[in-house]
Amino acid sequence: xxxxxxxxxxxxxxxxxxxxxxxxxxxxxxxxxxxxxxxxxxxxxxxxxxxxxxxxxxxxxxxxxxxxxxxxxxxxxxxx
Numbered sequence: 001x002x003x004x005x006x007x008x009x010x011x012x013x014x015x016x017x018x019x020x021x022x023x024x025x026x027x028x029x030x031x032x033x034x035x036x037x038x039x040x041x042x043x044x045x046x047x048x049x050x051x052x053x054x055x056x057x058x059x060x061x062x063x064x065x066x067x068x069x070x071x072x073x074x075x076x077x078x079x080x
Contacts, residue, residue, distance in 0.1 A: 010054070011054065012053060012054060013042075013051035013052065013053055013054070014051065014052045014053075014054055014057060015050075015051065015052075016030045016031065016034070016041075016050050016052065018052075019033075019039070019052050019057060022057065023061075031050075033060070034050055034052070038060065039052060039056065039057070039060045040052070040053070040056045041053075041056070
C-alpha cells in the first residue's frame with residue numbers, strides 16, 4: 001500500500017463489490033470481466049474470493065475509453 005496526500009493508506013486491492021460500484025455494473029458483469037481476463041484479478045483463499053488491484057481497474061477503464069474513442073472515430077469516418 002502507498003500513502004496518499006492526506007497520509008492515510010490507500011487500498012491496493014478492491015473487492016468485486018467495490019468494482020461493481022465504481023463501474024456501476026452487476027455482480028454477474030464483474031465476475032464475467034474477471035473470468036474473461038478483461039479485468040485482471042487474483043483469487044484469495046479457496047472460496048472464490050477475488051481481488052482487483054486498483055491500478056488494474058484504472059487500466060481497464062483507460063482501455064475502455066480508448067476503445068470508445070476508436071469506435072467513435074470509425075463511426076465518423078464511415079459517415080463521411
